[in-house]
Amino acid sequence: MSRLRPWFLAPAWAWWAVLFAAPLLIVAAYSLLTRGAYGGLSRPWTFENYVRVADPLYLAILGRSIVMALAATALCVLLGFPLALFISRSGRRKNLYLQLVLLPFWTSFLVRLYAWLFLLRDTGLVNTFLRSAGLIREPLPLLYNNGAVLLGLVYGYLPFLVLPVYATLERMDPALVEAAADLGAGPWASLFRVVLPLAAPGIGAGAALVFIPCLGAYLTPDLLGGGRTVMIGNLVQNQFTTARDWPFGSAVSVALMAIVIALLALLWRKAKNPL
Protein backbone atom coordinates (compact mmCIF):
# COMPACT_ATOMS: atom_id res chain seq x y z
CA MET A 1 0.00 0.00 0.00
CA SER A 2 2.71 2.46 1.01
CA ARG A 3 4.51 1.81 -2.32
CA LEU A 4 1.33 2.74 -4.19
CA ARG A 5 0.82 5.93 -2.22
CA PRO A 6 2.84 8.28 -4.49
CA TRP A 7 0.84 7.02 -7.48
CA PHE A 8 -2.46 7.76 -5.81
CA LEU A 9 -1.29 11.26 -4.98
CA ALA A 10 0.19 11.83 -8.45
CA PRO A 11 -2.99 13.29 -10.06
CA ALA A 12 -3.35 15.79 -7.22
CA TRP A 13 0.31 16.76 -7.47
CA ALA A 14 0.05 17.15 -11.24
CA TRP A 15 -3.07 19.29 -10.87
CA TRP A 16 -1.35 21.46 -8.28
CA ALA A 17 1.84 21.82 -10.34
CA VAL A 18 0.16 22.64 -13.66
CA LEU A 19 -2.75 24.77 -12.50
CA PHE A 20 -1.44 26.41 -9.34
CA ALA A 21 2.34 26.47 -9.05
CA ALA A 22 3.18 27.05 -12.74
CA PRO A 23 0.97 30.15 -13.24
CA LEU A 24 2.27 31.64 -9.99
CA LEU A 25 5.88 31.08 -11.04
CA ILE A 26 5.16 32.61 -14.45
CA VAL A 27 3.64 35.71 -12.81
CA ALA A 28 6.58 35.94 -10.42
CA ALA A 29 9.03 35.67 -13.36
CA TYR A 30 7.14 38.29 -15.42
CA SER A 31 7.26 40.71 -12.51
CA LEU A 32 11.08 40.67 -12.73
CA LEU A 33 11.25 41.40 -16.47
CA THR A 34 11.05 44.66 -18.44
CA ARG A 35 8.19 45.84 -20.63
CA GLY A 36 8.90 45.37 -24.34
CA ALA A 37 8.69 48.24 -26.85
CA TYR A 38 5.25 47.09 -28.10
CA GLY A 39 4.07 45.49 -24.87
CA GLY A 40 5.08 41.95 -24.16
CA LEU A 41 8.24 41.11 -22.29
CA SER A 42 11.91 41.64 -22.68
CA ARG A 43 15.07 41.50 -20.66
CA PRO A 44 16.94 42.70 -18.59
CA TRP A 45 15.83 41.20 -15.27
CA THR A 46 15.05 44.01 -12.82
CA PHE A 47 13.42 44.98 -9.53
CA GLU A 48 12.27 48.25 -11.11
CA ASN A 49 8.60 47.12 -11.20
CA TYR A 50 8.52 46.64 -7.43
CA VAL A 51 10.03 50.06 -6.89
CA ARG A 52 7.18 51.50 -8.96
CA VAL A 53 4.58 49.74 -6.78
CA ALA A 54 5.80 51.88 -3.87
CA ASP A 55 4.93 55.05 -5.81
CA PRO A 56 2.49 57.20 -3.70
CA LEU A 57 -0.09 57.04 -6.51
CA TYR A 58 -0.23 53.26 -6.37
CA LEU A 59 0.07 53.13 -2.58
CA ALA A 60 -3.04 55.33 -2.41
CA ILE A 61 -4.91 52.84 -4.62
CA LEU A 62 -3.67 50.02 -2.44
CA GLY A 63 -4.76 51.89 0.72
CA ARG A 64 -8.21 52.60 -0.75
CA SER A 65 -8.58 48.93 -1.71
CA ILE A 66 -7.71 47.78 1.82
CA VAL A 67 -10.20 50.26 3.33
CA MET A 68 -12.94 49.18 0.91
CA ALA A 69 -12.26 45.48 1.54
CA LEU A 70 -12.24 46.00 5.32
CA ALA A 71 -15.50 47.98 5.15
CA ALA A 72 -17.12 45.32 2.98
CA THR A 73 -15.92 42.60 5.39
CA ALA A 74 -17.25 44.50 8.42
CA LEU A 75 -20.63 45.01 6.75
CA CYS A 76 -20.76 41.34 5.76
CA VAL A 77 -20.11 40.32 9.39
CA LEU A 78 -22.77 42.72 10.70
CA LEU A 79 -25.36 41.49 8.18
CA GLY A 80 -24.24 37.89 7.83
CA PHE A 81 -23.92 36.83 11.49
CA PRO A 82 -27.55 37.61 12.41
CA LEU A 83 -28.67 35.95 9.18
CA ALA A 84 -26.63 32.80 9.90
CA LEU A 85 -27.98 32.74 13.47
CA PHE A 86 -31.52 33.08 12.17
CA ILE A 87 -31.05 30.25 9.67
CA SER A 88 -29.43 27.96 12.24
CA ARG A 89 -32.53 28.34 14.44
CA SER A 90 -35.12 27.94 11.70
CA GLY A 91 -35.78 24.23 12.24
CA ARG A 92 -37.19 22.58 9.16
CA ARG A 93 -36.89 25.74 7.03
CA LYS A 94 -33.07 25.73 7.35
CA ASN A 95 -32.44 24.11 3.98
CA LEU A 96 -34.85 26.42 2.19
CA TYR A 97 -33.13 29.51 3.60
CA LEU A 98 -29.68 28.13 2.76
CA GLN A 99 -30.82 27.55 -0.81
CA LEU A 100 -32.05 31.15 -0.94
CA VAL A 101 -28.63 32.39 0.25
CA LEU A 102 -27.01 30.39 -2.55
CA LEU A 103 -29.61 31.26 -5.18
CA PRO A 104 -27.64 34.22 -6.67
CA PHE A 105 -24.83 31.82 -7.63
CA TRP A 106 -27.16 30.25 -10.18
CA THR A 107 -26.55 33.20 -12.50
CA SER A 108 -23.31 34.82 -13.56
CA PHE A 109 -21.87 37.53 -11.33
CA LEU A 110 -21.58 39.82 -14.35
CA VAL A 111 -25.30 39.55 -15.12
CA ARG A 112 -26.15 40.27 -11.50
CA LEU A 113 -23.96 43.38 -11.49
CA TYR A 114 -25.76 44.64 -14.60
CA ALA A 115 -29.02 44.07 -12.73
CA TRP A 116 -27.70 46.43 -10.04
CA LEU A 117 -26.89 48.96 -12.79
CA PHE A 118 -30.52 48.86 -13.91
CA LEU A 119 -31.67 49.35 -10.32
CA LEU A 120 -29.32 52.16 -9.32
CA ARG A 121 -28.72 54.37 -12.38
CA ASP A 122 -30.38 57.78 -12.73
CA THR A 123 -33.21 56.35 -14.84
CA GLY A 124 -33.15 53.09 -12.91
CA LEU A 125 -35.95 51.43 -10.94
CA VAL A 126 -35.16 53.05 -7.58
CA ASN A 127 -34.88 56.61 -8.86
CA THR A 128 -37.90 56.24 -11.17
CA PHE A 129 -40.00 54.95 -8.30
CA LEU A 130 -38.90 57.70 -5.90
CA ARG A 131 -39.59 60.36 -8.54
CA SER A 132 -43.00 59.06 -9.50
CA ALA A 133 -43.85 58.86 -5.79
CA GLY A 134 -42.95 62.54 -5.59
CA LEU A 135 -40.29 62.00 -2.94
CA ILE A 136 -37.43 63.48 -4.98
CA ARG A 137 -37.11 65.81 -7.99
CA GLU A 138 -33.53 65.14 -9.03
CA PRO A 139 -32.33 61.52 -9.26
CA LEU A 140 -30.21 60.40 -6.29
CA PRO A 141 -26.56 59.67 -7.16
CA LEU A 142 -26.75 55.97 -6.40
CA LEU A 143 -24.20 54.75 -8.91
CA TYR A 144 -20.54 55.37 -9.76
CA ASN A 145 -19.32 56.10 -6.22
CA ASN A 146 -17.70 54.30 -3.28
CA GLY A 147 -21.09 53.48 -1.80
CA ALA A 148 -22.18 51.63 -4.92
CA VAL A 149 -18.93 49.65 -5.01
CA LEU A 150 -19.33 48.76 -1.33
CA LEU A 151 -22.91 47.67 -1.95
CA GLY A 152 -21.77 45.47 -4.82
CA LEU A 153 -18.96 43.89 -2.78
CA VAL A 154 -21.23 43.16 0.22
CA TYR A 155 -23.93 41.81 -2.10
CA GLY A 156 -21.49 39.57 -3.96
CA TYR A 157 -19.57 38.12 -1.03
CA LEU A 158 -22.17 37.91 1.77
CA PRO A 159 -22.80 34.16 1.17
CA PHE A 160 -19.09 33.47 1.77
CA LEU A 161 -19.55 34.76 5.31
CA VAL A 162 -22.97 33.27 5.99
CA LEU A 163 -21.99 29.70 5.12
CA PRO A 164 -18.98 29.16 7.47
CA VAL A 165 -20.70 31.05 10.31
CA TYR A 166 -23.81 28.92 9.81
CA ALA A 167 -21.65 25.79 9.91
CA THR A 168 -20.11 26.70 13.30
CA LEU A 169 -23.48 27.70 14.77
CA GLU A 170 -25.02 24.48 13.50
CA ARG A 171 -22.30 22.41 15.18
CA MET A 172 -22.82 24.17 18.53
CA ASP A 173 -24.57 22.09 21.22
CA PRO A 174 -28.02 23.73 21.65
CA ALA A 175 -27.77 22.85 25.35
CA LEU A 176 -25.06 25.55 25.67
CA VAL A 177 -27.60 28.31 24.97
CA GLU A 178 -30.05 26.66 27.35
CA ALA A 179 -27.31 26.39 29.98
CA ALA A 180 -26.57 30.12 29.61
CA ALA A 181 -30.24 30.99 30.16
CA ASP A 182 -30.43 28.49 33.01
CA LEU A 183 -27.51 30.21 34.75
CA GLY A 184 -29.18 33.60 34.51
CA ALA A 185 -28.00 35.00 31.18
CA GLY A 186 -30.63 37.00 29.29
CA PRO A 187 -30.75 36.87 25.49
CA TRP A 188 -28.03 39.54 25.00
CA ALA A 189 -25.67 38.13 27.62
CA SER A 190 -26.13 34.71 26.06
CA LEU A 191 -25.33 36.13 22.61
CA PHE A 192 -22.21 38.05 23.64
CA ARG A 193 -20.84 35.67 26.29
CA VAL A 194 -21.57 32.30 24.69
CA VAL A 195 -22.76 32.33 21.07
CA LEU A 196 -20.37 34.95 19.66
CA PRO A 197 -17.20 33.59 21.32
CA LEU A 198 -18.06 30.08 20.10
CA ALA A 199 -18.85 31.30 16.57
CA ALA A 200 -15.60 33.31 16.41
CA PRO A 201 -13.66 30.71 14.36
CA GLY A 202 -16.45 30.66 11.77
CA ILE A 203 -16.62 34.45 11.69
CA GLY A 204 -12.84 34.59 11.24
CA ALA A 205 -12.91 32.09 8.36
CA GLY A 206 -15.85 33.88 6.74
CA ALA A 207 -14.19 37.26 7.12
CA ALA A 208 -11.05 35.96 5.40
CA LEU A 209 -13.17 34.48 2.60
CA VAL A 210 -14.80 37.88 2.08
CA PHE A 211 -11.74 40.08 2.58
CA ILE A 212 -9.39 38.30 0.16
CA PRO A 213 -11.58 38.42 -2.98
CA CYS A 214 -12.81 41.94 -2.07
CA LEU A 215 -9.23 43.19 -1.93
CA GLY A 216 -8.56 41.91 -5.44
CA ALA A 217 -12.03 42.66 -6.87
CA TYR A 218 -12.07 44.39 -10.27
CA LEU A 219 -15.47 43.65 -11.83
CA THR A 220 -17.52 45.35 -9.11
CA PRO A 221 -15.49 48.60 -8.91
CA ASP A 222 -15.26 48.63 -12.71
CA LEU A 223 -19.02 48.41 -13.29
CA LEU A 224 -20.50 50.10 -10.21
CA GLY A 225 -17.63 52.53 -9.57
CA GLY A 226 -17.58 53.66 -13.19
CA GLY A 227 -13.81 53.97 -13.26
CA ARG A 228 -13.86 56.61 -10.56
CA THR A 229 -13.25 54.21 -7.72
CA VAL A 230 -10.11 52.48 -8.89
CA MET A 231 -9.18 49.52 -6.72
CA ILE A 232 -6.03 47.48 -7.01
CA GLY A 233 -7.78 44.83 -9.09
CA ASN A 234 -8.56 47.46 -11.73
CA LEU A 235 -4.94 48.57 -11.69
CA VAL A 236 -3.77 45.03 -12.43
CA GLN A 237 -6.39 44.63 -15.13
CA ASN A 238 -5.34 47.92 -16.74
CA GLN A 239 -1.70 46.94 -16.84
CA PHE A 240 -2.50 43.70 -18.64
CA THR A 241 -5.00 45.20 -21.08
CA THR A 242 -4.90 48.95 -21.86
CA ALA A 243 -1.39 49.73 -20.63
CA ARG A 244 0.13 46.51 -21.98
CA ASP A 245 2.65 46.54 -19.14
CA TRP A 246 2.66 42.89 -18.09
CA PRO A 247 5.74 43.09 -15.86
CA PHE A 248 4.29 45.92 -13.75
CA GLY A 249 0.86 44.21 -13.60
CA SER A 250 2.60 41.05 -12.41
CA ALA A 251 4.57 42.99 -9.79
CA VAL A 252 1.34 44.55 -8.42
CA SER A 253 -0.26 41.07 -8.32
CA VAL A 254 2.67 39.58 -6.42
CA ALA A 255 2.69 42.53 -4.00
CA LEU A 256 -1.07 42.07 -3.42
CA MET A 257 -0.58 38.39 -2.75
CA ALA A 258 2.23 39.12 -0.30
CA ILE A 259 0.00 41.58 1.59
CA VAL A 260 -2.87 39.07 1.78
CA ILE A 261 -0.56 36.32 3.03
CA ALA A 262 0.99 38.66 5.61
CA LEU A 263 -2.46 39.75 6.87
CA LEU A 264 -3.65 36.15 7.08
CA ALA A 265 -0.51 35.11 8.94
CA LEU A 266 -1.13 37.92 11.41
CA LEU A 267 -4.77 36.85 11.86
CA TRP A 268 -3.73 33.23 12.25
CA ARG A 269 -1.22 34.04 15.00
CA LYS A 270 -3.78 36.19 16.77
CA ALA A 271 -6.41 33.44 16.59
CA LYS A 272 -3.99 30.89 18.04
CA ASN A 273 -2.89 33.24 20.79
CA PRO A 274 -5.85 35.53 21.57
CA LEU A 275 -4.06 37.43 24.34
Added chain:
Amino acid sequence: MESILVLRNLVKDYAGHRVLNDVSLQIARGGFFSLVGPSGCGKTTTLRLIAGFEQPTAGEVLLNGCCVNHRRPYDRNVSTVFQSYALFPHLTVRGNVEFGLKRRRKPDVLARARKALELVRLSGKENRYPAELSGGERQRVALARSLVLEPDVLLLDEPLAALDPGLRKQMRLELKAMQREVGITFLLVTHDQDEALSMSDRMAVMNNGHIEQVGTPEETYLSPRTPFVANFLGSVNWMDGIGVRPENTRVSYEPRDGCSRRAMVTSCVFLGNCVHVVARLETGEEAVAEIARGNGTFRPGDTVHIWWNPADELSFS
Protein backbone atom coordinates in the same frame (compact mmCIF):
# COMPACT_ATOMS: atom_id res chain seq x y z
CA MET B 1 -43.28 19.15 55.13
CA GLU B 2 -43.92 22.10 52.83
CA SER B 3 -43.55 21.61 49.09
CA ILE B 4 -40.91 23.67 47.33
CA LEU B 5 -42.06 22.55 43.89
CA VAL B 6 -45.60 21.67 42.83
CA LEU B 7 -46.68 20.47 39.40
CA ARG B 8 -50.38 20.90 38.81
CA ASN B 9 -52.07 18.95 35.99
CA LEU B 10 -49.24 19.50 33.50
CA VAL B 11 -50.04 18.71 29.88
CA LYS B 12 -47.60 19.02 26.99
CA ASP B 13 -48.37 18.42 23.31
CA TYR B 14 -45.74 18.21 20.55
CA ALA B 15 -47.06 18.40 17.01
CA GLY B 16 -50.42 16.92 17.93
CA HIS B 17 -48.84 14.20 20.07
CA ARG B 18 -49.48 14.26 23.81
CA VAL B 19 -46.15 13.61 25.59
CA LEU B 20 -47.31 14.63 29.07
CA ASN B 21 -50.78 13.89 30.29
CA ASP B 22 -52.03 15.40 33.52
CA VAL B 23 -48.86 15.19 35.60
CA SER B 24 -49.21 16.38 39.19
CA LEU B 25 -46.45 16.17 41.80
CA GLN B 26 -45.46 17.69 45.10
CA ILE B 27 -41.79 17.78 45.96
CA ALA B 28 -40.69 18.46 49.52
CA ARG B 29 -38.01 21.01 50.36
CA GLY B 30 -34.55 19.61 50.96
CA GLY B 31 -35.12 16.10 49.68
CA PHE B 32 -33.77 13.92 46.90
CA PHE B 33 -36.57 13.19 44.44
CA SER B 34 -36.29 11.04 41.31
CA LEU B 35 -38.38 10.83 38.17
CA VAL B 36 -37.77 7.41 36.70
CA GLY B 37 -39.19 5.72 33.62
CA PRO B 38 -38.32 4.26 30.23
CA SER B 39 -37.17 6.56 27.42
CA GLY B 40 -40.01 8.55 25.94
CA CYS B 41 -42.09 8.44 29.14
CA GLY B 42 -42.05 12.23 29.52
CA LYS B 43 -39.60 12.55 32.40
CA THR B 44 -37.16 14.82 30.53
CA THR B 45 -40.04 16.93 29.19
CA THR B 46 -41.24 17.38 32.79
CA LEU B 47 -37.75 18.57 33.76
CA ARG B 48 -37.62 21.01 30.84
CA LEU B 49 -41.00 22.46 31.81
CA ILE B 50 -39.68 23.06 35.34
CA ALA B 51 -36.46 24.65 34.02
CA GLY B 52 -38.51 26.84 31.68
CA PHE B 53 -37.01 25.63 28.38
CA GLU B 54 -40.52 24.64 27.28
CA GLN B 55 -43.98 25.95 28.04
CA PRO B 56 -46.75 23.59 29.19
CA THR B 57 -49.80 23.23 26.96
CA ALA B 58 -51.89 23.29 30.14
CA GLY B 59 -51.29 23.15 33.87
CA GLU B 60 -49.00 25.02 36.25
CA VAL B 61 -45.48 24.86 37.67
CA LEU B 62 -45.37 26.37 41.16
CA LEU B 63 -42.04 27.21 42.76
CA ASN B 64 -42.21 28.26 46.41
CA GLY B 65 -45.96 28.61 45.96
CA CYS B 66 -45.71 31.00 42.98
CA CYS B 67 -46.71 30.07 39.45
CA VAL B 68 -43.59 30.40 37.26
CA ASN B 69 -45.18 29.38 33.94
CA HIS B 70 -44.47 32.75 32.36
CA ARG B 71 -40.99 33.25 33.77
CA ARG B 72 -38.06 32.73 31.42
CA PRO B 73 -35.37 30.21 32.49
CA TYR B 74 -33.08 33.06 33.64
CA ASP B 75 -35.83 34.37 35.94
CA ARG B 76 -36.41 31.06 37.73
CA ASN B 77 -34.36 30.05 40.73
CA VAL B 78 -33.76 26.52 39.51
CA SER B 79 -30.65 25.21 37.80
CA THR B 80 -30.02 22.28 35.50
CA VAL B 81 -27.16 19.80 35.25
CA PHE B 82 -27.40 18.73 31.62
CA GLN B 83 -26.88 15.20 30.39
CA SER B 84 -24.09 16.47 28.10
CA TYR B 85 -23.00 18.81 30.97
CA ALA B 86 -23.10 21.71 28.44
CA LEU B 87 -19.94 23.27 29.89
CA PHE B 88 -18.84 26.41 28.05
CA PRO B 89 -15.79 25.19 26.10
CA HIS B 90 -14.28 28.70 25.80
CA LEU B 91 -14.27 29.27 29.57
CA THR B 92 -12.05 27.70 32.22
CA VAL B 93 -13.42 25.72 35.15
CA ARG B 94 -13.44 28.93 37.17
CA GLY B 95 -15.07 30.84 34.30
CA ASN B 96 -17.83 28.25 34.07
CA VAL B 97 -18.52 28.34 37.80
CA GLU B 98 -18.44 32.14 37.93
CA PHE B 99 -20.70 32.52 34.86
CA GLY B 100 -24.00 32.28 36.73
CA LEU B 101 -22.75 34.31 39.73
CA LYS B 102 -21.82 37.19 37.43
CA ARG B 103 -25.05 37.03 35.38
CA ARG B 104 -27.13 37.02 38.57
CA ARG B 105 -24.94 39.78 40.05
CA LYS B 106 -24.19 37.92 43.28
CA PRO B 107 -21.62 39.36 45.68
CA ASP B 108 -18.37 37.57 46.68
CA VAL B 109 -17.98 35.85 43.32
CA LEU B 110 -14.44 34.65 44.06
CA ALA B 111 -15.17 33.23 47.50
CA ARG B 112 -18.37 31.50 46.37
CA ALA B 113 -16.70 29.94 43.33
CA ARG B 114 -13.80 28.71 45.48
CA LYS B 115 -16.19 27.13 47.98
CA ALA B 116 -18.20 25.40 45.25
CA LEU B 117 -15.04 24.00 43.68
CA GLU B 118 -13.89 22.74 47.08
CA LEU B 119 -17.26 21.03 47.53
CA VAL B 120 -16.82 19.05 44.30
CA ARG B 121 -13.07 18.51 44.98
CA LEU B 122 -11.81 20.43 41.96
CA SER B 123 -9.57 22.87 43.78
CA GLY B 124 -6.34 23.26 41.84
CA LYS B 125 -8.01 22.74 38.46
CA GLU B 126 -9.59 26.20 38.27
CA ASN B 127 -7.64 27.21 35.17
CA ARG B 128 -8.24 24.08 33.11
CA TYR B 129 -10.55 24.14 30.12
CA PRO B 130 -13.39 21.56 29.90
CA ALA B 131 -11.56 19.76 27.07
CA GLU B 132 -8.68 19.11 29.49
CA LEU B 133 -10.87 17.35 32.09
CA SER B 134 -12.02 13.73 32.48
CA GLY B 135 -15.71 12.84 32.21
CA GLY B 136 -16.10 12.67 35.98
CA GLU B 137 -14.41 16.04 36.45
CA ARG B 138 -16.63 17.67 33.82
CA GLN B 139 -19.68 16.38 35.61
CA ARG B 140 -18.43 17.88 38.88
CA VAL B 141 -17.86 21.24 37.16
CA ALA B 142 -21.47 21.12 35.91
CA LEU B 143 -22.61 20.39 39.48
CA ALA B 144 -20.50 23.19 40.96
CA ARG B 145 -21.69 25.64 38.30
CA SER B 146 -25.32 25.03 39.30
CA LEU B 147 -24.89 24.51 43.07
CA VAL B 148 -22.95 27.75 43.47
CA LEU B 149 -26.18 29.63 42.60
CA GLU B 150 -27.98 28.00 45.57
CA PRO B 151 -31.06 27.21 43.48
CA ASP B 152 -34.40 26.30 45.08
CA VAL B 153 -34.29 23.08 43.10
CA LEU B 154 -31.33 21.46 41.33
CA LEU B 155 -32.51 19.62 38.21
CA LEU B 156 -30.33 16.71 37.11
CA ASP B 157 -30.97 15.25 33.65
CA GLU B 158 -29.44 11.75 33.53
CA PRO B 159 -26.26 13.13 35.11
CA LEU B 160 -24.56 9.74 35.40
CA ALA B 161 -25.44 8.35 31.96
CA ALA B 162 -22.23 9.58 30.31
CA LEU B 163 -19.91 8.09 32.95
CA ASP B 164 -18.37 4.63 32.82
CA PRO B 165 -20.06 2.01 35.01
CA GLY B 166 -17.55 1.92 37.87
CA LEU B 167 -17.57 5.67 38.28
CA ARG B 168 -21.36 5.74 37.97
CA LYS B 169 -21.84 3.63 41.11
CA GLN B 170 -19.37 5.72 43.06
CA MET B 171 -21.03 8.97 41.91
CA ARG B 172 -24.43 7.72 43.19
CA LEU B 173 -23.08 7.77 46.71
CA GLU B 174 -21.29 11.07 46.17
CA LEU B 175 -24.37 12.80 44.74
CA LYS B 176 -26.48 11.60 47.64
CA ALA B 177 -23.86 12.74 50.16
CA MET B 178 -23.54 16.09 48.40
CA GLN B 179 -27.29 16.62 48.52
CA ARG B 180 -27.28 15.97 52.28
CA GLU B 181 -24.38 18.37 52.75
CA VAL B 182 -25.79 21.34 50.85
CA GLY B 183 -29.44 20.71 51.77
CA ILE B 184 -30.66 21.82 48.32
CA THR B 185 -33.64 19.97 46.82
CA PHE B 186 -32.42 17.60 44.08
CA LEU B 187 -34.74 16.47 41.29
CA LEU B 188 -33.11 13.64 39.33
CA VAL B 189 -34.33 12.31 36.00
CA THR B 190 -33.12 8.81 35.14
CA HIS B 191 -34.08 5.70 33.21
CA ASP B 192 -32.01 3.56 35.59
CA GLN B 193 -34.19 2.05 38.32
CA ASP B 194 -31.15 1.20 40.48
CA GLU B 195 -30.10 4.86 40.51
CA ALA B 196 -33.57 5.97 41.51
CA LEU B 197 -33.92 3.28 44.20
CA SER B 198 -30.48 3.85 45.71
CA MET B 199 -30.44 7.66 45.84
CA SER B 200 -33.99 8.91 46.30
CA ASP B 201 -35.90 9.90 49.40
CA ARG B 202 -38.99 9.73 47.23
CA MET B 203 -39.49 8.81 43.60
CA ALA B 204 -42.13 8.92 40.88
CA VAL B 205 -42.36 6.20 38.23
CA MET B 206 -43.52 7.55 34.88
CA ASN B 207 -44.91 5.76 31.85
CA ASN B 208 -46.46 7.05 28.64
CA GLY B 209 -46.65 10.65 29.79
CA HIS B 210 -48.26 10.06 33.17
CA ILE B 211 -47.20 9.17 36.69
CA GLU B 212 -47.87 5.58 37.69
CA GLN B 213 -46.80 5.80 41.32
CA VAL B 214 -45.16 8.12 43.81
CA GLY B 215 -43.55 6.94 47.03
CA THR B 216 -40.37 6.04 48.84
CA PRO B 217 -38.10 3.51 47.08
CA GLU B 218 -39.24 0.82 49.55
CA GLU B 219 -42.93 1.50 48.89
CA THR B 220 -42.64 1.52 45.13
CA TYR B 221 -40.43 -1.57 44.97
CA LEU B 222 -42.23 -3.65 47.59
CA SER B 223 -45.82 -2.56 46.87
CA PRO B 224 -45.99 -1.49 43.24
CA ARG B 225 -49.43 -0.15 42.38
CA THR B 226 -49.40 -1.36 38.77
CA PRO B 227 -47.81 -4.27 36.86
CA PHE B 228 -45.79 -1.66 34.91
CA VAL B 229 -44.13 -0.35 38.08
CA ALA B 230 -43.46 -3.90 39.28
CA ASN B 231 -41.82 -4.84 35.97
CA PHE B 232 -39.89 -1.59 35.60
CA LEU B 233 -38.31 -1.58 39.06
CA GLY B 234 -37.24 -5.24 39.04
CA SER B 235 -37.92 -8.70 37.61
CA VAL B 236 -41.24 -10.39 38.26
CA ASN B 237 -42.29 -14.02 37.77
CA TRP B 238 -45.84 -14.03 36.48
CA MET B 239 -47.61 -17.28 37.41
CA ASP B 240 -51.39 -17.57 36.75
CA GLY B 241 -51.60 -13.80 37.05
CA ILE B 242 -49.77 -13.74 40.36
CA GLY B 243 -46.54 -11.74 40.44
CA VAL B 244 -43.63 -12.76 42.69
CA ARG B 245 -40.13 -11.27 42.61
CA PRO B 246 -37.31 -13.81 41.94
CA GLU B 247 -35.71 -13.17 45.35
CA ASN B 248 -39.00 -14.27 46.97
CA THR B 249 -39.42 -17.30 44.73
CA ARG B 250 -38.32 -20.63 46.23
CA VAL B 251 -37.58 -23.94 44.61
CA SER B 252 -37.59 -27.45 46.10
CA TYR B 253 -37.96 -31.11 45.06
CA GLU B 254 -40.88 -31.67 47.43
CA PRO B 255 -44.30 -30.09 46.87
CA ARG B 256 -45.50 -27.47 49.35
CA ASP B 257 -48.99 -26.73 50.60
CA GLY B 258 -50.74 -23.77 49.02
CA CYS B 259 -48.64 -21.61 46.72
CA SER B 260 -46.73 -24.27 44.87
CA ARG B 261 -46.40 -25.10 41.16
CA ARG B 262 -44.83 -28.11 39.45
CA ALA B 263 -42.08 -27.12 37.05
CA MET B 264 -39.08 -28.40 35.13
CA VAL B 265 -35.66 -26.79 35.51
CA THR B 266 -34.45 -25.44 32.17
CA SER B 267 -31.20 -23.85 33.29
CA CYS B 268 -29.14 -22.81 36.29
CA VAL B 269 -27.20 -19.57 36.01
CA PHE B 270 -24.32 -18.96 38.41
CA LEU B 271 -24.07 -15.22 39.19
CA GLY B 272 -21.35 -15.23 41.83
CA ASN B 273 -23.33 -13.96 44.80
CA CYS B 274 -26.36 -16.13 43.99
CA VAL B 275 -27.77 -18.68 41.57
CA HIS B 276 -30.72 -18.15 39.23
CA VAL B 277 -32.74 -21.32 38.74
CA VAL B 278 -34.90 -20.97 35.64
CA ALA B 279 -37.87 -23.37 35.46
CA ARG B 280 -40.79 -23.90 33.09
CA LEU B 281 -44.21 -24.30 34.70
CA GLU B 282 -46.89 -26.67 33.39
CA THR B 283 -48.73 -23.57 32.14
CA GLY B 284 -45.75 -22.84 29.90
CA GLU B 285 -44.80 -19.78 31.96
CA GLU B 286 -41.18 -19.37 32.99
CA ALA B 287 -40.11 -18.51 36.53
CA VAL B 288 -36.74 -17.51 37.94
CA ALA B 289 -35.82 -18.33 41.51
CA GLU B 290 -32.90 -16.47 43.00
CA ILE B 291 -31.32 -18.75 45.60
CA ALA B 292 -28.22 -18.66 47.74
CA ARG B 293 -25.21 -20.58 46.44
CA GLY B 294 -25.31 -23.42 48.99
CA ASN B 295 -29.05 -24.08 48.74
CA GLY B 296 -29.05 -27.37 46.86
CA THR B 297 -27.99 -28.15 43.33
CA PHE B 298 -30.56 -28.22 40.60
CA ARG B 299 -29.92 -29.62 37.14
CA PRO B 300 -31.68 -28.92 33.88
CA GLY B 301 -34.43 -31.52 33.39
CA ASP B 302 -35.12 -31.94 37.13
CA THR B 303 -38.77 -31.89 38.13
CA VAL B 304 -39.17 -29.37 40.95
CA HIS B 305 -41.76 -27.30 42.75
CA ILE B 306 -41.78 -23.53 42.59
CA TRP B 307 -43.29 -21.96 45.72
CA TRP B 308 -43.51 -18.69 47.61
CA ASN B 309 -44.84 -17.05 50.71
CA PRO B 310 -48.34 -15.59 50.02
CA ALA B 311 -47.22 -12.38 51.78
CA ASP B 312 -44.69 -11.83 48.99
CA GLU B 313 -47.29 -11.81 46.22
CA LEU B 314 -47.48 -8.46 44.45
CA SER B 315 -51.05 -7.21 44.44
CA PHE B 316 -52.34 -4.29 42.42
CA SER B 317 -55.19 -2.06 43.39
